[in-house]
Amino acid sequence: MIVIDGLTKRYGDTTAVDGLTFTVRPGRVTGLLGPTGAGKSATMRLILGLDRADAGTVTVNGRPYADAPRPMREVGALLDARAVHPRRTARDHLRWLARSNGVPAARVDEVLWTAGLASVARRRAGTFSLGMCRRLGVAAALLGDPGVLLLDEPVNGLDAEGAKWIRELMRDLAAQGRTVLVSSRLMSEMAQTADHLVVIARGRLIADAGMDEFAEGEAGIVVRADLPALLADRLRTVGGTCRPGPDGALIVTGVEPREIGEAALTTGVVLSELTPRRASLEQAYLDLTRDTLEFHAGSGKDAG
Ligand SMILES: Nc1ncnc2c1ncn2[C@@H]1O[C@H](COP(=O)(O)OP(=O)(O)OP(=O)(O)O)[C@@H](O)[C@H]1O
Secondary structure (H helix, E strand, C coil), X not given: CEEEEEEEEEECCEEEEEEEEEEECCCEEEEEECCCCCCHXXXXXXXXXCCCCCEEEEEXXXXXXXXXXXXXXXXXXXXXXXXXXXXXXXXXXXXXXXXXXXXXXXXXXXXXXXXXCHHHCCCEHHHCCHHHHHHHHXXXXXXXXXXXXXXXXXXXXXXXXXXXXXXXXXXXXXXXXXXXXEEECCHHXXXXXXXXXXXXXXXXXXXXXXXXXXXXXXXXXXXXXXXXXXXXXXXXXXXXXXEECHHHCEEEECCCHHHHHHHHHHHCCCXXXXXXXXXXXXXXXXXXXXXXXXXXXXXXXXXX
């Protein structure tokens, strides 16, 4: 289990992580979702103690990761898959990692199999494609048989087969009772893997909910009116729930479109839109992050 409490990290004028609080529980895949620059990688680095927090705490299985007596057995991380010595073979790379972390050498062949790299184990990592590097990164993360796994955008840039493999692996690891935290910029990606979602933007927590809950929360009727507050008051008296939608619209649940029409008639409010909307995770994510998008003009970052 990972417990993050009030976590804050600043780089100069940028607050990359801003008072984040959430818990990553075992037995399920938790997606850390946010637009580019949201602070996903920074959060992962803080969990691993690769950066120091300016405020707040993060513990892995009850203590800071830096205090873990056998770190590789505690957490496996896939951050930058290219961080491998190009002249070392896949096997030598893993053997070296195993030796320096007190992991038995026999485990190297096991993880090479799991990662589908057994046939290329003696090839130099420098000749590997991105997909193979990612597999090698996963093999390294699994080396210590850790209970907690962190994967930073593991599917990004992979072909369909590689992506499917990683998704299935994450689901298997969670089904074994492990804690799995995976980041992505894409809701469509999370929808395929995550059981639980933590959405962040500009370093702040925007949502922390089960995937099902997340989808349900978004079904509703988009209503635009000249006097939305008046209409909302009326709808509440007939059992409707209203919350703010994009650009001044109301998202109404709990009543039928006809009842909204009647409420408008009763109150003399003019409707300009009445659109039933099915639950869409993508829409929910867009609505949540609309006001917090950060654009890095000229920084060379793509929007994914
Ligand atoms: N070492 C650093 N020095 C300065 N600024 C940094 C550093 N690391 C991150 N930042 C800034 O902190 C913010 C969060 O960055 P982070 O890489 O965590 O975002 P992210 O959600 O992982 O984005 P992406 O999806 O683009 O990878 C960004 O504004 C980024 O420019």
